[in-house]
Structures are given as structure tokens and as C-alpha cells.
Amino acid sequence: MRTCPRCTRHLFVQRSRHDLYIKHRTLALLSTISSKSQPRKSSTRESKLEAMVVQSGEGSVHVVLVPYPSQGHINPVLQFGKRLAGHDGVRCTVAVTRFVVGSTTKPCSLGSSPVRVAVFSDGCDEGGPAELGGHRGPYFQRLEEAGSVSLDELLRGEAERGTPATVVVYDTFMPWVPRLARRHGAACAAFLTQTCAVDVVYTHARSGRLPVPVGEADGPLRLPGLPVELDAGDVPTFLAAHDTHHPSMRALLMNQFVGLDNVDHVFVNSFYELEPQEAEYMAATWGARTIGPTVPSAYLDNRLPDDASYGFHLHTPMAAACREWLDARPAGSVVYASFGSIAAPGPETMAEVAEGLYSSGSPFLWVVRATETGKLPAGFAARAKNTGLIVPWCPQLEVLAHAAVGCFVTHCGWNSTVEALSAGVPMVAVPQWSDQTTNARYIEDVWRVGVRVRGGGGGDGGAVVRREEVERKVREVMEGERSKEFMRNAASWSSKARSAMGEGGSSDRNIAEFLSKYRSQKQHRASLVAAMASSERGGGGGGGIHVVLLPYPSQGHINPILQFGKRLAGHGGVRCTLAVTRFILRQGEPPSTGAVHVAAYSDGYDAGGFHEAGSAGEYLSRLESRGSDTMDALLRAEAEQGRPVDAVVYDSFLSWAPRVAARHGAATASFFTQACAVNAAYESVFTGRVELPLAADGEESLRLPGISVGLTLDDVPTFMANTEDSPAYLDLLVNQFKGLDMADHVLVNSFYELQPQEAEHMASAWRAKTVGLTVPSAYLDNRLPDDTSYGFHLFSPTTETKAWLEARPPRTVAYVSFGSVATPSPAQMAEVAEGLYNTGKPFLWVVRASETSKIPEGFAAKAAKQGRGLIVTWCPQLEVLAHPAVGCFVTHCGWNSTTEGLSAGVPMVAVPQWSDQTMNAKYIEDVWRVGVRVRPDGEGVVRKEELERCVREVMEGERSKEFMENANGWKEKARNAMCEGGSSDKNIVEFIAKIGLI
Structure with missing residues (x-):
């Protein structure tokens, strides 16, 4: 073999x-x-x-x-x-x-x-x-x-x-x-x-x-x-x-x-x-x-005592009557006929089969289910009583194994076919439907254990089997020139079937x-659990589970995986190590990651990171080659220091990581940082169920597998809507699923209640489990002491925001941020500035240092002087969103920002820029109903009037109370998911149990 x-x-x-x-x-x-x-x-x-x-x-x-x-x-x-x-x-x-x-x-x-x-x-x-x-x-x-x-x-x-x-x-x-x-x-x-x-x-x-x-x-x-x-x-x-x-x-x-x-x-x-x-x-x-x-x-290797029948009988067999009738017939003389438990030949076919069997001259035992007896020709059973026996059901294997049976007229259902092969009985194939036609072809031309009648399937739209054809085929198998060949082949297959199931056989x-x-897993589980229990009793600190976390090297990917690591480390006996690039470690303040240890590897660009590379494609290629080598060295060093790695949780953007983990005997868990809905959309492209470019206009509704809402081209991730826009990123996102079926676990940064249909789809397709929301515990269940921030800050937050917010009444402030990557054009920044100013609401706007030059000249000073707005280069976003003064979040809809808005219970104005943000915006507006989405003009720019309208709608419009109620509802559900016994908490506990004890 x-x-x-x-x-x-x-x-x-x-x-x-x-x-x-x-x-x-x-x-x-x-x-x-x-x-x-x-x-x-x-x-x-x-x-x-x-x-x-x-x-x-x-x-x-x-x-x-x-x-x-x-x-x-x-x-x-x-x-x-x-x-x-x-x-x-x-x-x-x-x-x-x-x-x-x-x-x-x-x-x-x-x-x-x-x-x-x-x-x-x-x-x-x-x-x-x-x-x-x-x-x-x-x-x-x-x-x-x-x-x-x-x-x-x-x-x-x-x-x-x-x-x-x-x-x-x-x-x-x-x-x-x-x-x-x-x-x-x-x-x-x-x-x-x-x-x-x-x-x-x-x-x-x-x-x-x-x-x-x-x-x-x-x-x-x-x-x-x-x-x-x-x-x-x-x-x-x-x-x-x-x-x-x-x-x-x-x-x-x-x-x-x-x-x-x-x-x-x-x-x-x-x-x-x-x-x-x-x-x-x-x-x-x-x-x-x-x-x-x-x-x-009993009909194969006889290794199981008393295993002589299946055990389930949905029809009543006439075992004694059949056995007595067969015992009275010479060896190899009987034609056994049965069309199974479901097939229902038409009355005309039943009549032709009856006359064909009768005319063959051989004694026959024919199973005709009680529901089918009305299709027999009137008086046929009585006329044939000296030649044939008709019963409503019989123990088929026992009949086929009887020495008197020399031929099986069968519908070619697979169970019947394999029973005849096991018993070594030649066949006359009369296929009716489903797989039976293919089985009949193999009976005749591949296994060569019989012949096939032509014109079968009378009850299912095919030509009727004629009596002459039935008679001719029965005679050909029982007494024709090839009858001995059929018998030899059937006996050979019977022997091979026995060998396959015998000790050491292929099956x-x-x-x-x-x-x-599973035996070895059980034994290993028992010994490992015993050792860990002994370790606990002895007070040893080792012997715990060691998880290495490997995020894609950007702020938006590091934060959720780091928070997941904190959740793992919050369980006794779990050590977590976060692996980040050397360039990342040199940025901003020293990381404060709580119980999570930090280790460094190289992406090949230690001095300048992503911006040192000539293109996205070049960076991703070097990240894989250098990252594989240096991560290999990191895992080896952990083992040499007595801390071998049990599992590597890797960002799904880094599909090469499992190869490295496998070299060190570590289990692997793929971590999706985006929403279940976004993952389902890219998965449809990966599997070929959706072809790119998408053939739809901006208004046409698209239905993607696993997604609970209809989408337009404006709603799908931008890399799917415009395949020419950064093909390297499109490849990266689609190839997240490459090799995913070999990962031991698949985790998603969401919670089940937020996208149940999408979560079920990911579970069914990729056995994925939701483990979010991955925001600091202080803003959810408060179960992790001192977990009030992510710990990694690639931008330096300003300290003036808290004092500014304290001076504002509850729910009066519009907080605005477009994240750590998005780069709106100067024209767009000008429109946002004027739109915010015209709302009449105080606003706190985060504009990264690299983007401040795009703000209209003198605008920041004007807004500050009149007490209308504060513009900062960075701020502790979760702390701001949780402040009572904030009543609206104008967001680019990055998934981290979206989940933070949901966790804090803050309504949103969605201003998506690219990637998954468009789909997140769709869910904000039409699924979770916690805000509205701005609409750009024909030039792709969101005008000041549109932004002003949307902010006013969320903060003081007719639906403002609805938005606030819905936001608070999702905030509560997010907390429940991460609390003890919640949907995400259970998945995290199960994950720890599996990697630690199996």
C-alpha cells in the first residue's frame, strides 16, 4: 500500500x-x-x-x-x-x-x-x-x-x-x-x-x-x-x-x-x-x-464474540422461514433478490422482475418490503410458491452466507454490495438511484463479480427492466460461460475483505x-496531570504551561494578542512570553506588560522597521525569512533555559510561524485580530466561493457565506473591492487561511454574542473560538489586577487630556481619532476640522505628529482659544472613551477602536478609511445600531456638512437615545463574555486545558 x-x-x-x-x-x-x-x-x-x-x-x-x-x-x-x-x-x-x-x-x-x-x-x-x-x-x-x-x-x-x-x-x-x-x-x-x-x-x-x-x-x-x-x-x-x-x-x-x-x-x-x-x-x-x-x-474475521448481526432492525426479518427454505435447496442453486430498505421500483418494473426471476428456472428468495407487495402481479406469489419464496424482510448477511445462494439480484446499495463481496456471492446489478449506478459499473467492469441489467430505475424516470433481460442476466451469472469466473472473483474479494479486517490488515x-x-493522549494527560498536581503540592514554581505570543509587528496587532496573553497569564501555572521585533522594542516608552514577559526577534529591519523596506511585499518577504530564523533561535533559547514552549499563538498574518513551532514540538494557535465577519469575507475568497474582482455596483447587495447581512461594494473590505489597491496586502489577508487546517487552535478577537452567525461560520469552517474582547480588564470584568492599559505605546500620549475632559459636562464631547495607520488627505483633514467645529460640540481630536501639518493653518489655536476643541498627538484612548464627558466617538472603524467603543458603551460616527474598516462601519450602523456612517461625495471626500450632520444625529438627534441604549447593551454583553463562565472566558479556559493537559 x-x-x-x-x-x-x-x-x-x-x-x-x-x-x-x-x-x-x-x-x-x-x-x-x-x-x-x-x-x-x-x-x-x-x-x-x-x-x-x-x-x-x-x-x-x-x-x-x-x-x-x-x-x-x-x-x-x-x-x-x-x-x-x-x-x-x-x-x-x-x-x-x-x-x-x-x-x-x-x-x-x-x-x-x-x-x-x-x-x-x-x-x-x-x-x-x-x-x-x-x-x-x-x-x-x-x-x-x-x-x-x-x-x-x-x-x-x-x-x-x-x-x-x-x-x-x-x-x-x-x-x-x-x-x-x-x-x-x-x-x-x-x-x-x-x-x-x-x-x-x-x-x-x-x-x-x-x-x-x-x-x-x-x-x-x-x-x-x-x-x-x-x-x-x-x-x-x-x-x-x-x-x-x-x-x-x-x-x-x-x-x-x-x-x-x-x-x-x-x-x-x-x-x-x-x-x-x-x-x-x-x-x-x-x-x-x-x-x-x-x-x-462473524462474516469476516470472527474476532468479535457474538457479533453476528447489526443489532438495529427497522424491518421484521423472517429468519426461521428463510433458513428452513434455504436448507432444502442444493448448494449454489438459489437466486436471492432484494432492492434494499428505500428503493421503490415502479409496478411495471416489479412485474417484469417477477416474471424474469420465475422464467430463469432457478429457485429464488425475494425480499419485497410490506409497503411494496401491492406492486406484485396478482396471484404471482401463489403461482411461484414451488419455485420461489417472497418475504417482507430477511437477515440478508445470513442468507448471502448460506451455501444454497449462488447469485444476488441487487439494487447495488453500498451496504448490500459490500455484504455480497464479503460473502463471496456473484451479483446481477439492477441499480435504481443515487450511488447504485456507480456501484453497478464497478460490479461489472472493475471487480468483475457479475453483470448489469440495462434499462434500470423504472420507478425513477429510467427505462423499465424487461423480464427477458432479467432472465438472461441471471442465467449468465448462474450457468453462463463466465459463471465460474464470477465465482472465483467473488471468492477472492471475500478473502481480501477478511484480510483487510483481520489483525494487521489495511483497515x-x-x-x-x-x-x-487518543490512547497515548489519555496516558500522557494522566501522567502530566499527576505530575502537575505533585508539583503543586510540592510548591514548585516550574512545570507550568509556556505560551509564546507572536503578533504581527504593528500597534493594532500587538495590543489584542498581548491582552490575550494577560488573560492566559492570569490563570495559575501559565507563563506567557510576547515576541516582538527589535525595532518595536526601541520605540516609545519601555513596555509595561504585567505578567507577560517580553522577548525580541528580528524582522530584518531592526533600525527602521516597516519604513526601512522598499515596499509592503519586500517587508513581508524579509519578515518571513529573518523572522523564521530568529524565532527559531528564540524558541531554542527558551528550551535551553528550562522553559520549553508548549504553544505558539501566532498572528494569522504570519502564516509561516507554525513551521517554526513544529520544529520545537509546540502546539500552534492562529490568532485573527479582525472581526469574524471580515474573516468570513476573506475566507470566501480563499476557498474560491467568491471570485475577485467582485461583479457588483455600489448599490447591489452581495450575499457572502456566513455573513448575516447583505453588503454592497462600499461595505466589503477595500482590498476586495479594489484588487489593484495594494495587491501585497490582499495576498496577505487571503493567505491568512493557508495551512490553517493544520493549526491546533484558531482564535478570533471577538465575542460570540456580537456576531453569532459569523462566529458559527468560523467555528464550522475553521473550528475557530472567540476569545475577546481583548481590551484591558479594567474596562471589562476587572478580574486582572492593575490591567488598566495595553502596555505597549508606540506613540507618546499627552497628559493634558484628562484635565480637559474633567472640565466638560457628561456626554458633551465628541472624541475623534483615525488610528495609528490611516492617513487622510489634507483636503479630508480640512473638512473634518470644519465639520467638528461647526457641530458646536467640544471635541478632542487625536492627530498623530506625522499628520498635524494637514490641519488647516491656525485651526488648532482657534479651536483651543474658544474652548471648542483640543488637538493632541496621542492619548490613552480607552481612558478617554470611558470618561463620562465623552458622548460620541468619531472613528475610522479599525477593529481595535471599534471594540473599544463597544466596550466603553460609546455611540459612534463611522468614517472608514480602508481595509476592514468599511465592513466594521456597516455593522456599526446596520447590525449593532450604535451609530451612523458618513457618506463621501463623488470625489471620495467626506464634506464638513456631512460630518456635522452625523455628529449631531448621534449626539442630539431623534435616535440618539437608541444609540446610547444599544451601546450600553453591547458594553454589558462584552463584559459578560469575559466574566467567569462567559462565552469568551470558557473558550480561553478550554484552550489552556487543551494545551496544558492533552
């Missing part, structure tokens, strides 16, 4: 990282534990650690399996669960809907395996999918809505009982499940129930490589990853031009791959030897591993490797 290079590389990185981590942590812990102090009272942290030791001592891996609620999906996922549960120390729970459990014809029989059954609701507890018209759009939507809530409760309940889920294995028909798993700290494993070949076809359809629908004129099709050409009649029917099913079915199959590149594992219900080229393609594309065939062990190895990862 060849190994996928991508998978090998990923596994190597993970194993190397784990080995390095063990080495570094062991050395640090040994050093710590060796030091002892006087006995002292046990701390809360010690108690928690001791409780974790007890939990970790159990050492069990808990796998929760969530199949799509239909017989054909439950069975393979359940069988996979039995395989997992057959390993020591593995607990498995299969979650099925209440309707499924209530419809099971006898109590679930899972043999002696410890697979437990738990229930959740699909919102159709009484009637299942039939309540909403069957397996189609309305049911899929209800399943997601109700299932999300009840599965969340199920996982929470497991955790409260002391059996938290380690991994959630979910059916890919339910791509929303990973959101829930991540919410509970569980890994995610996607389970594809169909063949590798079918998955490859859908992958090409989703990527656009295979245009759909596929018509007769499009064949034959040569698709990468497939060893055989496909005609239009071979592709899954939902992709075919003649498909008449509800379009939601096609969407369901295509959406299996949503977020698949971000899950921890991808499994396919097949075995490598059956589809080697297809399996290699799935491994290279999705990191997929084959773990099948998922049939009961068995993949299952064992999957479990070994």
Missing part, C-alpha cells in the same frame, strides 16, 4: 511534535518536582488537578457515533463502533433518533460489545422523516435545527456524568455535527458511508471539475482518481441530467465535504485493496482512511492507528 505524502507529512509533524513535547515537559516537570517546600493548605487549582488525576486514571477513550437516521447509514457506523469497542479502554456510544429507537422491531442487540445507545431528537419523534415528506430538504433542515440542540445536550450530559466525549464520529450527511463536538472539546471524525469511487465523483462535482448535471453528450468521463471511465448512466443519479429527485438531495451529497478539510479524521466504509487508486486519491485530497467493510465480524491498521492517538 502506498502512503499519501500529505498524510505522512502530517503524521510526522504530529508525532515529532508529540515526542518533543513529552521530552521537554518531562524535563521541566522533573526539575520542578525535585524541589520541595513546607506543607501548606491545598489550593483550588490543586483540587482541580487532583480531580483530573482521578478522571485521567480511568484512561478510557469515549467515542460518540452519530449516524444519519436511516437503516443503511446506522448499520455501518454502528459496526465501526463495535470494532472500536473491541479494543481495551474504548467506550462507544451510538446516538440515534428517538423515532429510530421507537421503530426498532426488537430491542437493540449489540452483542457482547460495550456499545451503548443514546437518543437525540430530529424534531420528528413520532413519525421520523415521513412527517416532513421523507428524506428531503424540510427534514434535513429540521434534523439540523433539532439535532443541534439535543445532541448538544447529549454531549453535555456525558461530560456531567464523567464520561466526556473524546471523539465524535459523524455521518457526513450531517456536516453540522463538528460544531457541537468542538463546543465540547471533542475531536471530529467524518464517516463517509459510500464507496471511495462515489466520494471521488462527488468531490469533483463539488470542486467544479465535473460540471453538473451530466448528460449523455458528456461521456465517457475520465476523472482523476478513478481507474475506469464513466458514462452518464454510471455517475450517481443526483448528478445526472435526467434526475427527477428533489434538489435538496444533490445538495446533501455535495455538502458532505463542507468543512471536511478541518476535521481531525476522515473515514471511508471500504477497504484499500478494493479501490486502491480511489483510496489513494481520497487520502491525498481529504486525508481519508479506509476502515471497512463494516459488516458483522485494521487504520483503526488501531486512530485509537492509538
Whole structure:
């Protein structure tokens, strides 16, 4: 078996990282534990650690399996669960809907395996999918809505009982499940129930490589990853031009791959030897591993005691009657026919199949579900009673394994197909719909274990299967020239299936490797927690978690990551080191970063920083090359000094950082400094769902995935609206997502309640967690002593602002600042100056020293003399926004300034300049409703009249009270998010737990 290079590389990185981590942590812990102090009272942290030791001592891996609620999906996922549960120390729970459990014809029989059954609701507890018209759009939507809530409760309940889920294995028909798993700290494993070949076809359809629908004129099709050409009649029917099913079915199959590149594992219900080229393609594309065939062990390797049936029966099998009838027939003489649990051939096809079976001259056992018996020709069952037996259901595997069966007339559902391959029974393929057409092609032309009738799918718009065709194909398999060849090939595939699942076989190895990862994590967790608890009892100061924070070297990126570091350091046993460039360290006052240590590295421009470079592209290139080398040296030095790094939290602008972290065995966490909405917009470009340049005018509404509001070109980030404006920055922003699926954590500087739909999108697409707002604790929850400012000041604040504000009445001052980077033109600065003056409101305006020459001559003196305004080169913005005198914030809408305005509860006048500021302005005005947005004229300049109007509207207009109430509402929500147990606080605690204990 060849190994996928991508998978090998990923596994190597993970194993190397784990080995390095063990080495570094062991050395640090040994050093710590060796030091002892006087006995002292046990701390809360010690108690928690001791409780974790007890939990970790159990050492069990808990796998929760969530199949799509239909017989054909439950069975393979359940069988996979039995395989997992057959390993020591593995607990498995299969979650099925209440309707499924209530419809099971006898109590679930899972043999002696410890697979437990738990229930959740699909919102159709009484009637299942039939309540909403069957397996189609309305049911899929209800399943997601109700299932999300009840599965969340199920996982929470497991955790409260002391059996938290380690991994959630979910059916890919339910791509929303990973959101829930991540919410509970569980890994995610996607389970594809169909063949590798079918998955490859859908992958090409989703990527656009295979245009759909596929018509007769499009064949034959040569698709990468497939060893055989496909005609239009071979592709899954939902992709075919003649498909008449509800379009939601096609969407369901295509959406299996949503977020698949971000899950921890991808499994396919097949075995490598059956589809080697297809399996290699799935491994290279999705990191997929084959773990099948998922049939009961008694019919394969017999390694699981009493595993002779699936255990879930939604139809009543007539086992005794079938067995007795088969026992009376000679070996290899019986034709077994079944069209599965869902397919519904039309009455005409049923009549033709009946007569074809009868005319074949072979005894036949035909399964016709109770709902389908009315389609049989009148009197046929009685006429055929000496030749055939018709039953509403039977134990199919037991029948296929019976010596009397010599041929299987099948609809080619994948479960039925793989059961026949496992049993070594040749087939007559009568595909009806979905993947069955592709499976039929493989049965006939790849595996060569049978033949395919032509004209199938009578109930689904295709030509009717004629009796002569059925008879001819049955005779060809049972007694034709190739009958022995079919039997030899079928027996060979049966042997290969057994070998794949036998000890050391291809599928068995993949299952064992999957479990070994979580076993080793559990064992490491137990030993590490025990050591840390011992360290706490002994009073040692080492043995804590060491996090290195690596922001992009600019004020607006350093501040939020530094504040996140302070939050981490506020937890006992966490050491944080902020890595900034040498140039940054030389600017302004010495940094005051509280409990966060500071270390320096080089961006290659130690003397002049960004401005020393010739262009943005040149700076970014040097930052990567020199930054990689000097960060490597920094991490090595930390380890040599006994402080090995457990995790590197890196700015998503620095997508090269994970390579450096991996060399030192450190986990990685990507930190997005911008809003969830902005990230979702750039992610759409990265994934190709949105093409640039955007084809819309200024008034046309754009709907971007994951974003809760319609946007115009004026609302999207400027680099998306004008791709010619600084292409280096556009590349930087889009490439934030490069390699993100390999990061261990993804963090966003926002809080869930602020942008819930956008946060959910980022969680689903990139398993991102919100950890903001990242402003000093004094302005939020006040949980961190003395955290009243960021600590890094690249500009020198003036001291006169406080005295000036103290002299103004409450909510009378308009505070104005355009941030640390934006550079409005002289014309724009003049308009702002006059607009502010004309409002009649006292104003405090920050104009950086490099920008003061753009102010109209004599304006500052005039405003100051009349007591109308104070212009300063820099000020402590949060302190100003929190002052009672401030009633309005005229802002450029940089994300840091926006979040500070929200945290302080100050209404805003949005004057966006570039980058993400336009989208933030849209949310300020239309989503959070905390202010208004100025509109520039045809020359792109905001005129004095417009600025005056907007300031007056916010401070004294009809909606001024609404703006203030909304601003105070968001201020309260921001505080709650960061308070103990709040949405962001929980995510931070979970992050610490993961990097420190797993």
C-alpha cells in the first residue's frame, strides 16, 4: 500500500511534535518536582488537578457515533463502533433518533460489545422523516435545527456524568455535527458511508471539475482518481441530467465535504485493496482512511464474540422461514433478490422482475418490503410458491452466507454490495438511484463479480427492466460461460475483505492507528496531570504551561494578542512570553506588560522597521525569512533555559510561524485580530466561493457565506473591492487561511454574542473560538489586577487630556481619532476640522505628529482659544472613551477602536478609511445600531456638512437615545463574555486545558 505524502507529512509533524513535547515537559516537570517546600493548605487549582488525576486514571477513550437516521447509514457506523469497542479502554456510544429507537422491531442487540445507545431528537419523534415528506430538504433542515440542540445536550450530559466525549464520529450527511463536538472539546471524525469511487465523483462535482448535471453528450468521463471511465448512466443519479429527485438531495451529497478539510479524521466504509487508486486519491485530497467493510465480524474475521448481526432492525426479518427454505435447496442453486430498505421500483418494473426471476428456472428468495407487495402481479406469489419464496424482510448477511445462494439480484446499495463481496456471492446489478449506478459499473467492469441489467430505475424516470433481460442476466451469472469466473472473483474479494479486517490488515491498521492517538493522549494527560498536581503540592514554581505570543509587528496587532496573553497569564501555572521585533522594542516608552514577559526577534529591519523596506511585499518577504530564523533561535533559547514552549499563538498574518513551532514540538494557535465577519469575507475568497474582482455596483447587495447581512461594494473590505489597491496586502489577508487546517487552535478577537452567525461560520469552517474582547480588564470584568492599559505605546500620549475632559459636562464631547495607520488627505483633514467645529460640540481630536501639518493653518489655536476643541498627538484612548464627558466617538472603524467603543458603551460616527474598516462601519450602523456612517461625495471626500450632520444625529438627534441604549447593551454583553463562565472566558479556559493537559 502506498502512503499519501500529505498524510505522512502530517503524521510526522504530529508525532515529532508529540515526542518533543513529552521530552521537554518531562524535563521541566522533573526539575520542578525535585524541589520541595513546607506543607501548606491545598489550593483550588490543586483540587482541580487532583480531580483530573482521578478522571485521567480511568484512561478510557469515549467515542460518540452519530449516524444519519436511516437503516443503511446506522448499520455501518454502528459496526465501526463495535470494532472500536473491541479494543481495551474504548467506550462507544451510538446516538440515534428517538423515532429510530421507537421503530426498532426488537430491542437493540449489540452483542457482547460495550456499545451503548443514546437518543437525540430530529424534531420528528413520532413519525421520523415521513412527517416532513421523507428524506428531503424540510427534514434535513429540521434534523439540523433539532439535532443541534439535543445532541448538544447529549454531549453535555456525558461530560456531567464523567464520561466526556473524546471523539465524535459523524455521518457526513450531517456536516453540522463538528460544531457541537468542538463546543465540547471533542475531536471530529467524518464517516463517509459510500464507496471511495462515489466520494471521488462527488468531490469533483463539488470542486467544479465535473460540471453538473451530466448528460449523455458528456461521456465517457475520465476523472482523476478513478481507474475506469464513466458514462452518464454510471455517475450517481443526483448528478445526472435526467434526475427527477428533489434538489435538496444533490445538495446533501455535495455538502458532505463542507468543512471536511478541518476535521481531525476522515473515514471511508471500504477497504484499500478494493479501490486502491480511489483510496489513494481520497487520502491525498481529504486525508481519508479506509476502515471497512463494516459488516458483522462473524462474516469476516470472527474476532468479535457474538457479533453476528447489526443489532438495529427497522424491518421484521423472517429468519426461521428463510433458513428452513434455504436448507432444502442444493448448494449454489438459489437466486436471492432484494432492492434494499428505500428503493421503490415502479409496478411495471416489479412485474417484469417477477416474471424474469420465475422464467430463469432457478429457485429464488425475494425480499419485497410490506409497503411494496401491492406492486406484485396478482396471484404471482401463489403461482411461484414451488419455485420461489417472497418475504417482507430477511437477515440478508445470513442468507448471502448460506451455501444454497449462488447469485444476488441487487439494487447495488453500498451496504448490500459490500455484504455480497464479503460473502463471496456473484451479483446481477439492477441499480435504481443515487450511488447504485456507480456501484453497478464497478460490479461489472472493475471487480468483475457479475453483470448489469440495462434499462434500470423504472420507478425513477429510467427505462423499465424487461423480464427477458432479467432472465438472461441471471442465467449468465448462474450457468453462463463466465459463471465460474464470477465465482472465483467473488471468492477472492471475500478473502481480501477478511484480510483487510483481520489483525494487521489495511483497515485494521487504520483503526488501531486512530485509537492509538487518543490512547497515548489519555496516558500522557494522566501522567502530566499527576505530575502537575505533585508539583503543586510540592510548591514548585516550574512545570507550568509556556505560551509564546507572536503578533504581527504593528500597534493594532500587538495590543489584542498581548491582552490575550494577560488573560492566559492570569490563570495559575501559565507563563506567557510576547515576541516582538527589535525595532518595536526601541520605540516609545519601555513596555509595561504585567505578567507577560517580553522577548525580541528580528524582522530584518531592526533600525527602521516597516519604513526601512522598499515596499509592503519586500517587508513581508524579509519578515518571513529573518523572522523564521530568529524565532527559531528564540524558541531554542527558551528550551535551553528550562522553559520549553508548549504553544505558539501566532498572528494569522504570519502564516509561516507554525513551521517554526513544529520544529520545537509546540502546539500552534492562529490568532485573527479582525472581526469574524471580515474573516468570513476573506475566507470566501480563499476557498474560491467568491471570485475577485467582485461583479457588483455600489448599490447591489452581495450575499457572502456566513455573513448575516447583505453588503454592497462600499461595505466589503477595500482590498476586495479594489484588487489593484495594494495587491501585497490582499495576498496577505487571503493567505491568512493557508495551512490553517493544520493549526491546533484558531482564535478570533471577538465575542460570540456580537456576531453569532459569523462566529458559527468560523467555528464550522475553521473550528475557530472567540476569545475577546481583548481590551484591558479594567474596562471589562476587572478580574486582572492593575490591567488598566495595553502596555505597549508606540506613540507618546499627552497628559493634558484628562484635565480637559474633567472640565466638560457628561456626554458633551465628541472624541475623534483615525488610528495609528490611516492617513487622510489634507483636503479630508480640512473638512473634518470644519465639520467638528461647526457641530458646536467640544471635541478632542487625536492627530498623530506625522499628520498635524494637514490641519488647516491656525485651526488648532482657534479651536483651543474658544474652548471648542483640543488637538493632541496621542492619548490613552480607552481612558478617554470611558470618561463620562465623552458622548460620541468619531472613528475610522479599525477593529481595535471599534471594540473599544463597544466596550466603553460609546455611540459612534463611522468614517472608514480602508481595509476592514468599511465592513466594521456597516455593522456599526446596520447590525449593532450604535451609530451612523458618513457618506463621501463623488470625489471620495467626506464634506464638513456631512460630518456635522452625523455628529449631531448621534449626539442630539431623534435616535440618539437608541444609540446610547444599544451601546450600553453591547458594553454589558462584552463584559459578560469575559466574566467567569462567559462565552469568551470558557473558550480561553478550554484552550489552556487543551494545551496544558492533552
